[in-house]
Every structure is written in structure tokens, then in C-alpha cells.
Amino acid sequence: MKISVLIADDNSFIREGMRIILNTFEEFEVLATVGDGREAVDYCKEHEVDVALLDVRMPNMNGVEATRLLVEETKTKPLILTTFDDDEYILDAIRYGAKGYLLKNNDPERICDAIKSVYHGHNVLQNVILDKLKSSLGESRIPPAPPINAALFTERELDVMSRIAKGLSNKEISKELFISEGTVANYITSILNKTALEHRTQIAIYYLTGRTR
Template sequence: MSIRLLIADDDAIVREGFKMVLGMDESFEIIGAVENGQKAVEFCQSNEVDVALLDVRMPIKNGVEATREICEKSKTKVLILTTFDDDEFINDAIKYGAKGYLLKSNPPEKIKNAIKMVYGGNAVIENVVLDRLKESLKASNVGKIDKSLFSEREFQIIGSISRGLSNREISKELFISEGTVANYITSILNKTGLQHRTQIAIYYLNNGSI
């Protein structure tokens, strides 16, 4: 079964380029292409979109604003594809639920693989973007993760998140329900003052085995 895609970019040449490149791959079905974030939100609400590819800088509603609404109002997973790596957009897009953040300059195969990973429930973040996030976190007032804060189960889940596993994959690996995994993640975020699971993974990777 093909992955149903929506492409949202205000540049018609970029939209058509992605449609052509991705449309030639039987793994994907392009079911829509729009020129602004508002239309992307409306399309995801009225159609079954598996993954939405969103540009950041779009008129009427930008990609970050669209990400928040799409993630709140639909089951669509969001992958940000942009030429920009601004810290403010990175943090907000991920906070609002984006599962991936890549630069458009990547080769087609890398973008295709990223779409498949996002569709499978994993997070995909460009190295340069990850570096920006690390620097942003270092400059924040949030402290290092302290292992003594966590139960053994919470620590196992932190390790699983750092390996890019989705809640479903963690639940299968640890033999607990997805709801229980979500509750543990909420507890971890509350204990650390972090905002989302990507930050948990970054701190884990920064500190080795915590």
C-alpha cells in the first residue's frame, strides 16, 4: 500500500518537482499539493493523508502554525522540508508535533527514506538541525538529566526514545501498553522540565549513558 502524501509549498516549481520525483516511486501516492499552510490544514482534515510535507515559510499560515493544527485535528504525520534552519522554527515545529525536519537540499533518496521513517512512527532530524537543537538546549536553563530522578522503567524508556522508537515500538519492546508508555513520557518530561521527546533523546545522546 502506497504512503499517501500531501505537499505544501508556496513555490510552484518546488511543488511540481516533489510531485514528479516522489510520484515516480510506487511507494508513494501524491494525493494533494497546496500553496499555503491554511490549505494544508484544510486538506488534512478532509482527506486521509499519511504524511504531509510542509515548507516553513508560506503565506496565510506558515508551516509551523500548520503543523500544530494538523497534529491537533488529524492523524497526519508532519515532515518539515525547508531551506531554512532557524532555531525558532525548529523548536516550535517539533514542539507542535512534527516528526521530521529536513533541508530540501538533501538528495531524493534521503527524503524518501525520511518519509518512510516518519510514516513508520519514527522521528527524523537533519544533523545540522540536531546540532542547532543541542546548542539551543545548552543555552537554556534546563539542567542535565539526573539518572537518580527516574525509575528503572523510565530510564528504559529514555533509552528507547534515544534510539528513535515510537510509542508503539516501545510498548512492544517492554511489553506494556501504549497508554502506559505515554504516561511514563509525561512523567519524564515533568521531572526534567523538558518540552518534548526529542529533547529527551538529545540530552541522552549528549550525556552518553546519563
């Protein structure tokens, strides 16, 4: 069964090039290419689309607003394709439920792997994007006393959250806290359950800003 994909980008060269590339992989079926977020949302409401590749800056409706509507009104999983010029949109896109945030200059195999990962329920965020996110918030925004409801969490959960916000992997967290990776994963699951968040990037944003949306 092929993964059905929609491509939304106001640059016809990019969207048609992406369509040609994806169609060379037998795992994908590009159902449509559109030029703005509104067209993307309308199409996904009328058709069963597994993953929508969304540019950020588009006329009529940008990729961030399209992400919000796709998550609220369809079963399509949004994957943002971006450039470094779109830094200010990262936070909102993730808060609205984007399943991935990927740079356009990746090679085709990397983008295809990201689509498959998102389709299978995983979240994709390049380290370089996470670094940009941390930079835009400022390292000083990682406070000793976070602006969150600390009483909701155990001391160890707060330790894990602070290290997620610093960009550490589960393996790195386990080494710092002298606990197993499985225990780290259990703490993350507990944090997600308490906050109704979906993945570790949202945990980082919550810890840094005190907001889940």
C-alpha cells in the same frame, strides 16, 4: 498500498518538483500540492493523507501552526522540510508533534526514506538539525540540575535524559553508563510514559527547557 502524500510549499517550483520526484517512486501517491499551511490543513481534514510535507515559512499559516492543527484535528503525520534560516521554528514544530525535521537540500532518496520512516511510526531528525537545536539553546543550557521535576525520575533516568540532551545515541549512552542498549531503551520508554512525550527529541527539549509543550 501506496503512501499518500500532500506537499505544502509557497514556492511553486519546489512543490511541483517534489511532486514529480515522489511520483517516480512507486511507493508514493501525491494527492495534492498546496501553497500554504491553511490549505494543507483544510485538505487533510477532507481527505485521508498519510504524510504532509510542510515548508516552514508560508503565507496565511506557516508550517509550524499547520503541524499543530494537523496533529490535533487529523491523522496526517507532519514532516517539516526546512532550511537553516528556519532555526527558530525547530523547537515549536517538535513540541507541536512534527514527526520529522529534514533539510530541503537532501537528495530525493533521503527525503523518500524519511517519508516512509514517518509513515511507519518513526521520527526523523537529522543530526545536523539536532546540532542546530542544541546550538540555539546553547550548550550552557544543559545544566547539572535540570529545570525539570527531578523527583519524578530515578537517578538513572536523569542520567539517560542528560545524555539524550547531548545528542548521544542509545549505543553511546550504554557505553557511558555501562549498561546494555536494551536497558537504555527501557529507561527511555519509562521516561516517555512519565512525561507523555512521544520521542527522544522531545525528551531532549524537556530536559533542556523543563517544558513538554
